[in-house]
Amino acid sequence: MKRFVVIIAVMLLLVGCGNTDKDDQGDNAGNNNSQESNDNQDDSADADKEGYKFTINDVTVPMNVKADSILEALGEPLESFEAPSCAFQGMDKIYNYGSYEVNTYPNEGTDIISAVDLKDDTVATEEGIYIGSTLAEVIEAYGEAESSENGLYTYTLGDSKLTLIIKNDVVEAITYLAVVEGL
Numbered sequence: 001m002k003r004f005v006v007i008i009a010v011m012l013l014l015v016g017c018g019n020t021d022k023d024d025q026g027d028n029a030g031n032n033n034s035q036e037s038n039d040n041q042d043d044s045a046d047a048d049k050e051g052y053k054f055t056i057n058d059v060t061v062p063m064n065v066k067a068d069s070i071l072e073a074l075g076e077p078l079e080s081f082e083a084p085s086c087a088f089q090g091m092d093k094i095y096n097y098g099s100y101e102v103n104t105y106p107n108e109g110t111d112i113i114s115a116v117d118l119k120d121d122t123v124a125t126e127e128g129i130y131i132g133s134t135l136a137e138v139i140e141a142y143g144e145a146e147s148s149e150n151g152l153y154t155y156t157l158g159d160s161k162l163t164l165i166i167k168n169d170v171v172e173a174i175t176y177l178a179v180v181e182g183l
Helices: 002-013 022-039 043-047 068-074 135-142
Strands: 053-056 059-062 079-084 091-096 100-107 110-118 147-149 152-157 160-167 170-178
Touching (some): 059 110, 068 100, 068 110, 135 170
Antiparallel strands (some): 053 059, 079 091, 091 100, 100 110, 147 152, 152 160
16 A cells, blocks of 8 residues: 555656646746745745645645755655656655655755655644544545545645545545646
8 A cells, every 4th residue: 555655646746747848847937936036035934835834843844945954954864765857957856754755856956845745643734634534534624625536635725735545534645745837
């Protein structure tokens, strides 16, 4: 089952791989300007950004923000992996912390948070949902999902998505995803 969850997470992360024509890259270049203006804000402003965020040990991990200070605050990962990005220029990276993984994508030489995958029931969302929570608890915390096809429940807030895989009314996987325009 873990292999299925990892495959789904990687597929969601790399959804833009097949779309690399220059018109889409041009659209992304325009969006980078807004990211640059956000990059000039201090890190505390990133934590206040609207969207779903994962918090662990007083470290808040929002989507679509610079990764360097967040990764430093999280400490040394158990392992890390990188591969050439098929959607951006540079390397996509995954940092494994055991109970969760943090994924980044490159943007003009800077790593940006793209996803957080919760791996077990020792970590939870800010709203208290963890792997093993019931569908009723999810609905109580987030309301009805925007979409809920084949057990994949999706919620969107700001430039982030929260996806949950629910089977037999029990949460089996939780992933935070950055919404990146142009993909």
